[in-house]
Amino acid sequence: MMILAIILIPACAGLASFVTRQNIVRRIVLIVTAIMHLALTAAMWLQGPDPIMNGWLQLDALGLVFLSIVSCLFMAAAVYGVSYLARELPGTRPDFQESDLFVNEPEAVFIGCLLLFLSTMTLVTCSHNFVVLWVAVEATTLSSAPLIYFHRHHRSLEATWKYLLICSVGIALALLGTFFLAFAAAGKEAGGVPLVVGELIARASSLRLPFIKVAFLFMLVGYGTKMGLAPMHSWLPDAHSEAPSVVSALLSGALLNCAFLGILRVVQVLNGAGAGDFARDLLLVFGLLSVVVATVFIVAQLDFKRMLAYSSIEHMGILAVGVGLGGLGSFGALLHAVNHSLAKGMLFLVAGNILARYHTKSIQMITGVSHELPVSAMLWMAGLVAITGTPPFGLFQSELTIIRAAFDSGHLLAAVVLLAALGIITAVCLFSIAAFFKLIKIEVAD
Amino acid sequence: MHGIVSVIVVSIIITDFLLLSAGWLKSAIRIVAVQGLALGLLPLFVHQDGLSFRLTAIAILVIMLKGIVFPRLLMRSLREMNTVRTITYYVGPMASLLVGIAVLSSSLWWGYVLPLPDQTGYRLAIPMVFFTIVTGLFLIVSRRQALMQIIGYLALENGVYTFGVFFAQSESMLIEIGILLDVFVGVYIMGVMVFHISREFDNIEAGQLSTLKDWFQNRKELAGKDPES
Numbered sequence: 158m159m160i161l162a163i164i165l166i167p168a169c170a171g172l173a174s175f176v177t178r179q180n181i182v183r184r185i186v187l188i189v190t191a192i193m194h195l196a197l198t199a200a201m202w203l204q205g206p207d208p209i210m211n212g213w214l215q216l217d218a219l220g221l222v223f224l225s226i227v228s229c230l231f232m233a234a235a236v237y238g239v240s241y242l243a244r245e246l247p248g249t250r251p252d253f254q255e256s257d258l259f260v261n262e263p264e265a266v267f268i269g270c271l272l273l274f275l276s277t278m279t280l281v282t283c284s285h286n287f288v289v290l291w292v293a294v295e296a297t298t299l300s301s302a303p304l305i306y307f308h309r310h311h312r313s314l315e316a317t318w319k320y321l322l323i324c325s326v327g328i329a330l331a332l333l334g335t336f337f338l339a340f341a342a343a344g345k346e347a348g349g350v351p352l353v354v355g356e357l358i359a360r361a362s363s364l365r366l367p368f369i370k371v372a373f374l375f376m377l378v379g380y381g382t383k384m385g386l387a388p389m390h391s392w393l394p395d396a397h398s399e400a401p402s403v404v405s406a407l408l409s410g411a412l413l414n415c416a417f418l419g420i421l422r423v424v425q426v427l428n429g430a431g432a433g434d435f436a437r438d439l440l441l442v443f444g445l446l447s448v449v450v451a452t453v454f455i456v457a458q459l460d461f462k463r464m465l466a467y468s469s470i471e472h473m474g475i476l477a478v479g480v481g482l483g484g485l486g487s488f489g490a491l492l493h494a495v496n497h498s499l500a501k502g503m504l505f506l507v508a509g510n511i512l513a514r515y516h517t518k519s520i521q522m523i524t525g526v527s528h529e530l531p532v533s534a535m536l537w538m539a540g541l542v543a544i545t546g547t548p549p550f551g552l553f554q555s556e557l558t559i560i561r562a563a564f565d566s567g568h569l570l571a572a573v574v575l576l577a578a579l580g581i582i583t584a585v586c587l588f589s590i591a592a593f594f595k596l597i598k599i600e601v602a603d
Numbered sequence: 604m605h606g607i608v609s610v611i612v613v614s615i616i617i618t619d620f621l622l623l624s625a626g627w628l629k630s631a632i633r634i635v636a637v638q639g640l641a642l643g644l645l646p647l648f649v650h651q652d653g654l655s656f657r658l659t660a661i662a663i664l665v666i667m668l669k670g671i672v673f674p675r676l677l678m679r680s681l682r683e684m685n686t687v688r689t690i691t692y693y694v695g696p697m698a699s700l701l702v703g704i705a706v707l708s709s710s711l712w713w714g715y716v717l718p719l720p721d722q723t724g725y726r727l728a729i730p731m732v733f734f735t736i737v738t739g740l741f742l743i744v745s746r747r748q749a750l751m752q753i754i755g756y757l758a759l760e761n762g763v764y765t766f767g768v769f770f771a772q773s774e775s776m777l778i779e780i781g782i783l784l785d786v787f788v789g790v791y792i793m794g795v796m797v798f799h800i801s802r803e804f805d806n807i808e809a810g811q812l813s814t815l816k817d818w819f820q821n822r823k824e825l826a827g828k829d830p831e832s
Contacts (some may be wrong), residue, residue: 264651291780306796311803315812318796322752325789326743326759331783333736333763339771395815 159206160214163197164279166190171272178603183237183268188260190272191235194279198228211512215288217491221366222491223418224282227411231275238271244513252310253516260312266306273300274407281603283413287335287352287422291328294383294419297412298324298367305400305408316392316399323392324383330548331379331419334372338426341368354422358429369430376423377439383416385470385478387450392542394454398518400508404461408468414494417476426482433483441481445574447474452578456585461511463591465504468544469580472497478575479559482566490556494587497544497549504540507533520589541590545583604727612727614641615765616666616707619738622758623699628688628750632677635757638735639669641759645768649725657776667762668783673757673790679724680750680794684801692747702736702741710734728769735762749797749812760786 174183191195201216201224216224236423242264261267269516284290285481298321303600329603334404335352341359341364343349350360357364382389420440426438458464472493479490510533513574515523526534543550564573616639625631643666646658681688694702696828707730714730743752800812 250823260688273650286778288778289781292785295785295789299785299792302792302796309799311812311815314799314803316817318800318812319815321754321789321793321796322743325756325793326740329759333766336763336771339767343771399815418682433810511688572691 158209159197159201160209160216160283162213163194164276164283166193166276166277167272168276170274171269171422173271177317180242180264180433183264186517187235187268187272188549190238190275193230195228195232198225198602208285209349212355214280214283215287216283217285217417219491220282220423221273223414223497224279226414226495226523227275228280228409230410230498230502233502233506234271234403234407237335237406238268238507241401241403241509242267243588252308254518255310255314257306257310262303262307262309266303270300270303271404271407274304274412276300278411281321281418285422286352287338287354289424290419291332291335294331294380294416295328297324297415298383300596301404301408301412304404305396307401307404308399313399316409318397320392320396323389327379327382329379329391330382331376334375334379334423337368337372337375338423339365341365341372349355354425357426361426361429361431364430366430366432369427369436370432373427373436374433374439377420377436379442380416380419381443381464381477382441384413384420384477385416385473386446387447387474388472390447390450392464392468397461397469397505398460402462402505402512405465406502406505409465409505410498413469414498417494419481420477434565437481437483439481440477440520440572441568444474444479444481445479445571447471447477448575448578452581455582459520461520461523461589462505462508462518464520465501465508468582469497469501471578472501472544474558474577475575478557478571479562482559483570484562484570485565486559486562487554489562492558493552493555494557499552500540500543500552503536504544507537507540511537517551518539524592538590541586545586605648608645608725609727611645611648612731615724616727616731618733619735620687620700621739622754623703624696624744626690626696627676628681628690628748631690631751631754632674632681635686635754635761636670636674638758638761639665639673641807642765642768643670645765649768651766651803661776661779664780664783668787669761672787672827675793676790677753679751680797680801683798689729690751692745693747694741699741699745702760703738706737706741707734710737721777725769728765730763732769735759738762749800753793756793757790785826 167190170186174186177183194305201221206216213583245261247261249260252258252259274297277293277300280293281290284293284415294567301319305320306313315505338357339352342352349358378389382392385393395475397408400408403578414468424433424436424440427433448471451474454467454579455464455471458467476490476494479493480488510527510530512525514530517523525535543552546552546556556575560572563569563575615638618634621634622638625634640655640772643662646665647662650658652752694700710730710733714726714733717729736759739755739757739762742755746752746755
């Protein structure tokens, strides 16, 4: 019952806010739903809910971790979102970047989709059936696309179109992977094995092994697109930089993790079937590639929202590397997921404050934040220091764990690549902090 | 039964070729509708154990959605924009057909090589599935208009769906309805986006969507707006 409640409450609230007339009512609904969601999540920590629908929907420890991340971030985003919406001017207004005129999306659509987004992400964390998981992940894409298109100008239109198309195509491939998994499960036993994570692991010996591997390949590409693993990441910087900051925070902190959870579920099945090495090697390759690609793009980045977006790609790469290393690395990856979501969510929200004050995304043009927005400046600095994995923050601990796992398991190359990339990114971030506080001035050569 | 399934499979392959060679947006929409109708009929004939209520219901739903609702949605988007109705290409129709032939022959080859236990007895099924999927992907990258990208996505989805019909036994009707609902909402939102694109740019060329870039372009743009200059 609790699982149904936590999925259906935001869904109903979302549908209700589509038809509500007054903005104030909608905003109250948003806050109240976020509080209820957080309360239900807290209750689930105390007592795990019973599985429902033949075990299709259940919450294990892994799901609970990700659900808690989603719930906490949404609470923050809801509070921030209400004041954000109150600040947004109604009617047509010029866009600060290119001074074209644009209007905002109706608030009904924005809040409605925000709540549906919460509901679908909750469904992802609770799904133990692979097809339900697929339906939920695709639904997160659909409910978040209108959120990215909140400011209706041509740049956000472009970002939304890329997001919608690239993720839908990726997710369609994940569906193919899911069907391959069904085919592998239909194999030797009469009637086949139901596509439920626990059942598949328990009866792994009766699965057709080659087809599980094919299934993993397609699902890695599909959910990896959504997670932002290079080279399927191209939608991510655009969507994160053009969406309102409150949406970017949710995309980066919560949605990417949900896609990651999709991959973790298949890895669980592969581990059970004795093909864990195959999965881990692939994750390691994709993860390291993402870290390298993200580092290259962060170095030359002058748009601070895009910089945060590339940092998300980097951290998703680190998560993939962590799981790819296995053992201690997997533990490090989960710890890293929690740390990254909290830090990145906060950074995007603070980025929204800075953007609202300075009306530019260029690092170069923003100076003296500590005088104008003292609180945001302190949070921004703390966030940047944390996100680069500097002590005493949690990300330092989790990155250290992953790098230690790399050394322990003899993946020296992975360890060296990670250390080099993290070193470069830390240097760049400290540089940009210095620029923000007017300690240095960035000059751009023509 | 076997004969009918073969006819459907071959007709889906033919619609793929027609999609690759189509020159008008309207005809591409019609072709993808025919493809949707064909694969809607597929589950009725593939499963030898007779028709059940569930199979019939799913078939009717798929035919309604892919054969009637999607084409209507796309036709409406097409009507609402007053621009060129011909397809514009990165890769022209002749070259596309050649690519199609190459893809089909390679799918045929590894359709036979692949160690799929031939439980269904339809040897053309796997090549058809992969040909349709690759056709969809190819249409997405080789056509300039956003509307054609939706059609490519539909073809891709059709391919994935037929794989499911042949090789994955479905567990519950609820799940299939969930998948169809997702696809429906997806195509609906894409249709709305195409409408916005056509209003914003006066045409539906996805090639216009190229403002958001990294690095050098943005560097210069941002550098050009120095507050102190």
